[in-house]
Amino acid sequence: MTNHLMNLRHVPDDEANEIRELFEAHDVPYYETPPSRWGISMGGFWVHDDDEARRARELLENYQRERLQRQREAYEQDLAAGRVGGFWHRFRRRPVTTLVACLAIAIILALTVAPFVTL
Missing domain, CATH: 3.30.70 (Alpha-Beta Plaits)
Structure with missing residues (x-):
């Protein structure tokens, strides 16, 4: 086997x-x-x-x-x-990329949660 x-x-x-x-x-x-x-x-x-x-x-x-x-x-x-390193290390090395990623996460989270909040 x-x-x-x-x-x-x-x-x-x-x-x-x-x-x-x-x-x-x-x-x-x-x-x-x-x-x-x-x-x-x-x-x-x-x-x-x-x-x-x-x-x-x-x-x-x-x-x-x-x-x-x-x-x-x-x-x-x-x-x-x-x-x-962690978040701050990444933020210091690539601030624009990190901010764009955080913004994208916030938008996706808002779109996901919005239907439940408006009920």
């Missing part, structure tokens, strides 16, 4: 490539189905054998823990260097 190891929807290319390399380095006989363009089918990594699926899941869990730690450290470094 086939075992679905991981959904590929919204997975960055670098992560998918690292997982392929991980499976190939550990001789995991996997196959891959791509996600659909419109998000109907999920795509993913699959394995036929149950024993291989258990081994592949352990490899994936270890990989995900390591990747989470790497991404968290990279984010903290970017935050300390001032390359990322």
Whole structure:
């Protein structure tokens, strides 16, 4: 029976490539189905054998823990260097774009709520 190891929807290319390399380095006989363009089918990594699926899941869990730690450290470094931030950081860097986005949000919200307020 086939075992679905991981959904590929919204997975960055670098992560998918690292997982392929991980499976190939550990001789995991996997196959891959791509996600659909419109998000109907999920795509993913699959394995036929149950024993291989258990081994592949352990490899994936270890990989995900390591990747989470790497991404968290990279984010903290970017935050300390001032390359990322919240609303005020974005507003200081691109005030016109931020104001236009806020205005669009306010208009959409007003159009959505207006029929209920006028009842």
